[in-house]
Structure formats: C-alpha cells, structure tokens
Amino acid sequence: MGNRSELELISIVPAHSHGAYTLILGEKNGNRNLPVLIGAFEAQAIAMELEGMKPSRPLTHDLMVSALKAFEIEIVEVLINDLQEGIFFSKVVCRRDGEQIEIDSRTSDAIALATKFHCPIFCLTKVLDDAGYENDDEPENDSVGEQPGRVIHEELIPVSKSHSGFGSHSLEELEGMLEEAIRDEDYSRAAKIRDEIAKRKK
DSSP: OOOEEEEEEEEEEOSSTTEEEEEEEETTOOOEEEEEEEEEEHHHHHHHHHHHHHOOSSOOHHHHHHHHHHHOOEEEEEEEEEEETTTTEEEEEEEEETEEEEEEEEHHHHHHHHHTOOOOOEHHHHHHHHEEEETTTSSSSOOSSSOOOOOOSSOOSSSSOOOSSTTTHHHHHHHHHHHEEEEEEHHHHHHHHHHHHHHHHH
C-alpha cells in the first residue's frame, strides 16, 4: 500500500470558492498540513459531529452510518491514496465477518464517515509530499482538494469571521435559538449561532 502518514482533523475554514470550505488535516507524527476542499454539506456534517450536535432527523451521513452498523459493517480506516488534477481520491476500508473491503469514496464523504466512526485517517506519503505544506507555511492556494473545505478538530476555527448579526442576543437567547434552528433543520443558521456561542465562551 506504500508509505503513509496518519492525519488528524485540525480545523475548518471558509475557502475562496463560494459555499466551499477547507478542511485542514495535520500530520500526527510530523509537521505538515494537508488542505482539502469540501462542500458546505460535508463541512456541516463533520462540524456537527465534532460539536456533538444532533439533527432532529438523520442526515445523509447519519443514514449511511446507521445502515453500515445495521449490517454489522465496521469502518476500519480512511486512506487518501491519490491526487489527480487537484482532486483527492480516497478509500474507505471496511470490515465484516473478518473480511476487509476497500470502497472508493470522495475524500469529503470518507472523512465525514471517519469522524462518525472515530477511525483513523491516513494519507499516502506521495500525496502528502505533493499537496501538503509545513505548519509554519501557508498553502499556495485553496484549489487543492475536491470541493470546498479545510481541516477540523476539537477546536473549530469559526466558519465565518464576518459580523454574525447575533451580537444583540444574550447567551441564553442564543442557546434557545440554536435548539430551534436544529429542530427546524436549518443547519446553516445553527452553525452560525454555534460559532457565536463559542466566541462568547472563549
């Protein structure tokens, strides 16, 4: 399978592309980061899992997790195994009844599933050599990846640094608004309210 490095989710920040985010993955035993562009939907799924936010009804990745568990299929790891024309390619490594199966996947979906299954994320060294950058450096551009996105971890970089419009609300009001937004499945609004609450609690 070749030399590879284990990565961890560091943060998610807005990308230059409209509606896109950059997921930043950091090398666990090294000094390099890997930026991956992901879509807003995938970024939302990952952020909600890391924040412990539960949607009122299962989203697509939640449905996938439930289906896999129902058939006693375990996701062992995710491997980012190729980079072609700025697009990352990944495999989701699954196991059932002792048999291991590799499934091709978009990197954004693979990472979302890895987050929900709490399984490791690996990247082939050759891919990290081509697309990674040292922690002290900035990536040359935000075009590397697949769709919109950047890294994530326990401490999320606010998805938006612009004025949120929630400054006049108290923390208690914001928490109530967050619950209402999740109940109404308005996850875009919920993410903004969550960011405002996190900023207040720093």
